[in-house]
Amino acid sequence: MQMVKRTSHADSLCGVARPLDAIGDGWSLLIVRDAFDGLRRFGEFQRSLGLSKNILAVRLRNLVAHDILETVPASDGSAYQDYVLTEKGRALFPLLVALRQWGEAFCFAPDEAHVVLVDKATGKPVPRLELRAQDGRALAPEDTVVVHPSAIRPTKRQRAKAS
Template identity: 75%
Template sequence: MVKRTSHKEAPCAIARPLDAIGDWWSLLIVRDAFNGLERFGEFQKSLGLAKNILTVRLRNLVEHGILETVPASEGSAYQKYVLTEKGKGLFPLLVALRQWGEQYFFEMDDCPLRLIDKRQGLPVRRLELRSQDGRLIGPDDTAVVPVDEIGSPYVAPSSSVRDHETSNEGER
């Protein structure tokens, strides 16, 4: 078997995550986790994947902090796999991939499954990429440059900002 090249030291923010999610099985496992699957057997049944391959992919996702194992709630000896915050952060990526697939791999209104907003029961709007000033942007509007050339790098919101956003979710 050919050993895969690791990108964990790559200076590219696309290449590094591919060590964790760079094969279709891993993304399909994450998709299934978002759809509520938690047990090894559930993933195997959904994906039709050989046990040895599923074991390797689950282990990789756990090692990368995307899934974590926790004891099954009914007190059995089994464990379940649940998404971590890092894993939940993949949601926009999966939505973008889904929407891209709906647009380019299905005829108009031919896709049998749709992502909906559970509260309203309506399809989720297409994702849009916007600049800091709110303009809709595409590939021709962007460039990849070293951080020191743009002044200040992106700064993730502080935990107090995230906590505030989380506590106000019911108000949205």
């Protein structure tokens, strides 16, 4: 059986699949991570990631096209441009924290050193993220279900019937 290669998730109803067009490769997530860490220039991203210029340029263009990063005049007044996170890009922070915490828990040996995300104000590690219900209960995967939009929003027929 031959697999069809999907080039876009733009038509997907899934909130996991659709963002993959913007941030679905590892390099893009690492660029966003570096932007959160204060990197702004093409050369800074290249030095941090060791990525070829052409691949980095493609990833940066994609992140700008998806409104995750924006280009602004260089903060030092030079002819260069800076890449900065947009509001949409900053909203990825919880995703990166969750990925970091998962990586710390499952990708390092118990005694293996790794960087740690800390609260600047206290110097203490950021607490583990935990999904909570609207009533405050901790939620596990078995406590949730994905529902089709038609199960949430009334159809035209249902709205007409209710009137």
